[in-house]
Amino acid sequence: GNSVTQMEGPVTLSEEAFLTINCTYTATGYPSLFWYVQYPGEGLQLLLKATKADDKGSNKGFEATYRKETTSFHLEKGSVQVSDSAVYFCALSVSIGYALNFGKGTSLLVTP
Amino acid sequence: NAGVTQTPKFQVLKTGQSMTLQCAQDMNHEYMSWYRQDPGMGLRLIHYSVGAGITDQGEVPNGYNVSRSTTEDFPLRLLSAAPSQTSVYFCASSQRRGLRRTDTQYFGPGTRLTVL
Numbered sequence: 001g002n003s004v005t006q007m008e009g010p011v012t013l014s015e016e017a018f019l020t021i022n023c024t025y026t027a028t029g030y031p032s033l034f035w036y037v038q039y040p041g042e043g044l045q046l047l048l049k050a051t052k053a054d055d056k057g058s059n060k061g062f063e064a065t066y067r068k069e070t071t072s073f074h075l076e077k078g079s080v081q082v083s084d085s086a087v088y089f090c091a092l093s094v095s096i097g098y099a100l101n102f103g104k105g106t107s108l109l110v111t112p
Numbered sequence: 113n114a115g116v117t118q119t120p121k122f123q124v125l126k127t128g129q130s131m132t133l134q135c136a137q138d139m140n141h142e143y144m145s146w147y148r149q150d151p152g153m154g155l156r157l158i159h160y161s162v163g164a165g166i167t168d169q170g171e172v173p174n175g176y177n178v179s180r181s182t183t184e185d186f187p188l189r190l191l192s193a194a195p196s197q198t199s200v201y202f203c204a205s206s207q208r209r210g211l212r213r214t215d216t217q218y219f220g221p222g223t224r225l226t227v228l
Contacts, residue, residue, distance in 0.1 A: 102154040
């Protein structure tokens with residue numbers, strides 16, 4: 001089946017630190033990969049996506065590269081801010097009519 | 113555009129009661145889906161729809177019913193609420209892209225349901 005595994009949280013970083021949140025996947029076919037972010041008390045927002053191997057998604061200083069050889073889609077940011085504190089979800093979509101398979105989420109807390 | 117809207121935002125039910133969670137989108141999206149979010153579990157798919165009149169089950173469909181009579185609306189019904197259905201419920205929609213892909217999913221703000 002299709003599944004996503006992401007690193008357990010919570011992750012606590014100081015402002016301006018480097019962030020990596022690991023995400024690996026198992027999928028049949030050729031999935032599209034996504035990172036969603038959920039700020040406290042809110043719904044999910046798309047952060048970035050990649051639809052084929054070697055694509056790099058980027059947004060708001062966050063990046064992730066679709067690595068088919070390692071079945072990974074790790075999220076990175078060079079310098080985090082307090083406002084980046086949120087829960088981050090890695091997800092995949094493999095076929096039309098099927099919705100997203102989500103990882104369990106990684107909580108990030110950035111301290112001043 | 114309002115995007116994806118959900119009502120109510122909060123709801124408390126007693127075991128055995130029924131209710132409908134409303135979801136609407138104004139983006140003319142073909143695909144709509146319902147997820148539940150539980151601590152440490154991520155989001156799990158309950159039901160989804162690929163267009164008006166067509167629905168199918170997701171990962172955790174038991175205890176929930178859906179219908180899709182229009183493109184805009186996709187209500188989720190709990191016929192006899194149970195404490196295990198205490199959760200946050202999210203509705204999402206997306207557009208079809210080509211024959212084999214869906215586009216980005218847009219999420220509503222969620223409904224927080226407590227069943228006593």
